[in-house]
Amino acid sequence: MRWVVFLRGVNVGKANRCQPAVIASQLSRFGLVNIGAVGTFVVREDVSESALRAAIAKKLPFKCEIMICPARDIIRLTTKNPFSGQPAGEKITQFVSVLAKSLPLPLNLPHCLPSPDDWLLKITGIQDRFVLGVYRREMKAIGYLGKIEKLLGVPATTRSWNTIQKVAQTLAQG
Numbered sequence: 001m002r003w004v005v006f007l008r009g010v011n012v013g014k015a016n017r018c019q020p021a022v023i024a025s026q027l028s029r030f031g032l033v034n035i036g037a038v039g040t041f042v043v044r045e046d047v048s049e050s051a052l053r054a055a056i057a058k059k060l061p062f063k064c065e066i067m068i069c070p071a072r073d074i075i076r077l078t079t080k081n082p083f084s085g086q087p088a089g090e091k092i093t094q095f096v097s098v099l100a101k102s103l104p105l106p107l108n109l110p111h112c113l114p115s116p117d118d119w120l121l122k123i124t125g126i127q128d129r130f131v132l133g134v135y136r137r138e139m140k141a142i143g144y145l146g147k148i149e150k151l152l153g154v155p156a157t158t159r160s161w162n163t164i165q166k167v168a169q170t171l172a173q174g
Helices: 018-028 047-058 071-078 137-150 163-170
Strands: 004-007 033-035 040-043 067-072 093-098 111-114 121-127 131-136 156-160
Touching: 004 047, 004 071, 004 156, 018 033, 018 040, 040 163, 047 067, 047 131, 067 071, 071 163, 093 137, 093 163, 121 137, 121 163, 131 137, 131 156, 137 156, 156 163
Parallel strands: none
Antiparallel strands: 004 040, 004 067, 033 040, 093 131, 093 156, 111 121, 121 131
8 A cells, every 4th residue: 555654743843854865765665755854754555554654664763743634635635725715815724734644523613723813723624644724924823733642632743735735746656
């Protein structure tokens, strides 16, 4: 099965530093393709999830949450525009937070932080292990991204919608 791997908290500030391109090269037997600098990989070869998780963990000089999703889940997520009708533009970032596991309880949506009237981050949808939303490009908004985990009670890592689309394009290339 083909997979997509998301590392949580990698290369943020001065903590948990690694070189994803080097990891991809070292694990070329799995057909790893590095997407960006924060630990996003497409896995093109047929490998078990447990073997993949163990191999990646062994290459990291620190412990971190490793989210592994079937490639078909990313493809399904990107076949429709989940941000239709949501704010867009230069001052808005569309994002996807990948959860370590599915949510135990539903969340009333949209969920706005700090408030519906003065939001900096808005969760607009949840599809399986993917939390979809938008945030304003303001320094305060970044702090609210970290609150997604606390709000949902599940470890999460966040990528821009552009990165998720790049992952889907890489998957489509074979």
